[in-house]
Structure formats: structure tokens, C-alpha cells
Amino acid sequence: MMDFLSTSNIxxxxxxxxxxxxxxxxxxxxxxxxxxxxxxxxKEKLINYPFGLINVTLFAIIxxxxxxxxxxxxxxxxxxxxxxxxYAWSRQTADQQAELQIRWLPRGKAVVWGVVCLAGILxxxxxxxxxxxxxxxxxxxxxxxxxxxVQMPELQxxxxxxxxxxxxxxxxxxxxxxTRKYVENWLLWVVIDVISVAIFAYQxxxxxxxxxxxxxxxxxxxxxxxxxxxxQNGSLPLQTA
Numbered sequence: 111m112m113d114f115l116s117t118s119n120i121x122x123x124x125x126x127x128x129x130x131x132x133x134x135x136x137x138x139x140x141x142x143x144x145x146x147x148x149x150x151x152x153k154e155k156l157i158n159y160p161f162g163l164i165n166v167t168l169f170a171i172i173x174x175x176x177x178x179x180x181x182x183x184x185x186x187x188x189x190x191x192x193x194x195x196x197y198a199w200s201r202q203t204a205d206q207q208a209e210l211q212i213r214w215l216p217r218g219k220a221v222v223w224g225v226v227c228l229a230g231i232l233x234x235x236x237x238x239x240x241x242x243x244x245x246x247x248x249x250x251x252x253x254x255x256x257x258x259x260v261q262m263p264e265l266q267x268x269x270x271x272x273x274x275x276x277x278x279x280x281x282x283x284x285x286x287x288x289t290r291k292y293v294e295n296w297l298l299w300v301v302i303d304v305i306s307v308a309i310f311a312y313q314x315x316x317x318x319x320x321x322x323x324x325x326x327x328x329x330x331x332x333x334x335x336x337x338x339x340x341x342q343n344g345s346l347p348l349q350t351a
Contacts, residue, residue, distance in 0.1 A: 114139075117175045126316035133317070140168030141321065148325065151288060152296070152332030154212065154339070159196035163189060177263040179249035180242040184278070188285060195289035210291045212336050213345035220294070220348055227283055234275035238268050273309060277302050293340050293347075296333035303329055 113119050117134045124131040144165040150158035170185035201209040215223060234241060243265055253260045268274055280298045287295035303326040310319035340346075 115171055117172055124317040126320070127314040131315060131317035134172075136168055136172060140165055140172065143168070145324070145328070148299070148328050148332065152328060152335055154291075154336075156196065156199050159192050159199070162192040162195075166192065177260075179253075179260075179263070180245035183245050183249045184282075187282070191285045191289060195285075198289050199291070211343045211345075212291045212293065212339040213343055214293050214340055214347045214349065215287075217348045217350050223283060223287070223294070227279055230279035230283075231272070231276050234279055235272045238271045238275050238278075239265070242268070270309060273305050277305055293333070293336045293345075296329055296336055299329040300326060300333060 114135050117136060119135050120132045121135045121138045122133050124133055143161045147158045147161040147165055150161065166185045166188045170182050170189070173179070173182040173185060198210060199208070203209050214220075246265060247262060250260055250262050280302050284295045284298035284302065287298070303322050306322040307319050307326060310316070310322060
């Protein structure tokens with residue numbers, strides 16, 4: 111079991127890009143569950159949340175091993191969001207129908223979330239190194255309090271502060287919107303995945319770029335399906351509440 115959880119246990123070497131890419135068993139399985147999660151979410155299936163919980167747990171283990179403690183802490187947030195989403199999606203009305211229906215954000219809420227995204231991205235862009243240092247220190251202190259033998263790693267300046275800030279903020283917002291079945295979550299995931307494709311391709315990590323191309327296609331499909339469902343539910347973009 112411990113061998114499976116190790117990032118050193120390589121499943122396959124993918125000969126793409128400079129030096130290729132070593133895909134470990136834990137990353138491969140974590141990625142598979144991530145793909146299943148978003149595929150079933152696009153179909154509005156509750157089972158997406160168990161798959162999502164496995165995905166974030168495995169990636170939390172990966173980030174722990176490679177000392178990306180700030181990213182580890184974010185996985186804890188996504189774990190909690192998956193738990194809440196599972197609860198929210200499973201609630202039913204008296205006639206056994208899903209309490210939450212797929213819909214668009216009302217105009218007022220859309221404006222508020224838009225401002226939150228823009229403000230968050232701007233603040234993070236100019237403070238991303240300090241924010242990740244603070245999150246890393248918090249994660250280290252928490253793990254040390256739990257008796258784990260970890261030390262503060264040496265952090266490097268972020269190479270893409272604006273794009274990484276955008277992906278971090280939009281990922282958090284998209285996850286929250288998904289738990290409430292708002293269509294806009296898929297539009298945000300499309301943006302996030304396209305940025306990821308561009309960054310990985312620029313860095314020459316073509317295996318990861320191809321993975322995010324697949325994620326982009328699933329997010330586009332999710333957008334199309336949820337837009338149709340929202341219309342059937344009588345919800346249109348930017349309606350007044």
C-alpha cells in the first residue's frame with residue numbers, strides 16, 4: 111500500500127516534452143478519479159462527489175510528499191467543499207425531487223461573484239508569494255502539531271503570478287458554485303483548464319497539457335449540458351432575482 115502511495119512508484123514514462131514525464135501510480139489513479147468526478151458532475155450525478163473526495167485525498171498525499179504544503183492545504187478546502195456539495199445535492203423536496211436545480215446566477219449575485227473574482231485575482235497577483243508562504247507555514251505548523259516530522263521548505267518565487275492567481279481564485283469560486291448547481295461553474299472551469307493547457311505547453315510539459323485539453327473538453331460538455339438543463343428549468347443568464 112505504501113508503495114502505491116509513493117510518488118517514486120512510476121507507472122509509465124511518457125516521452126513527451128523535454129525529458130518526458132514520469133507518471134506515478136498515485137497520480138494516475140488520482141487523475142482518473144478526477145476525470146470521473148467532473149464527468150459525472152457534468153451529468154448531474156451525485157456519485158461525482160465520492161470520486162472527488164478520492165481525487166483530492168490522493169493529490170493531498172502527493173503534495174505532502176513533494177512539499178507543496180500550500181497546495182496541500184487547498185486540497186483540504188476542496189475536501190470540505192466536496193462533503194458540502196454531496197450534502198447539498200442529496201437534499202430532496204417532499205415529493206422526492208432534488209432540492210437544488212441547475213440554474214444561472216441571478217444578476218445581482220453574478221455581479222458580486224464577478225467583483226470577488228477580480229478583486230481576489232488582483233490581490234493574489236501582487237501577493238501570491240506571501241500568501242503561499244503564509245499557507246505553507248500554517249500547513250507546517252498544523253502538521254507539526256499532529257506529530258509529523260516536517261520542516262518549512264525553501265519556496266521559489268512564482269513564475270506566473272497573474273495566471274496562477276487566476277487559477278487559484280477561479281478554482282475556489284468554481285467549486286463553490288458547483289456545490290450550488292450554478293451553470294457559471296463550468297464556464298470558470300473552461301477558463302481554468304485553458305490557462306493550464308497554455309502554461310504546461312509553454313513549460314514543455316506536454317503530457318499535462320494533453321490532460322488539461324481533455325479536461326477542457328469535459329468542461330465544455332458540462333457547460334453545454336447545464337445550459338440546456340437551466341433553460342428547461344426556466345433559468346436564463348443574468349435574470350433579476
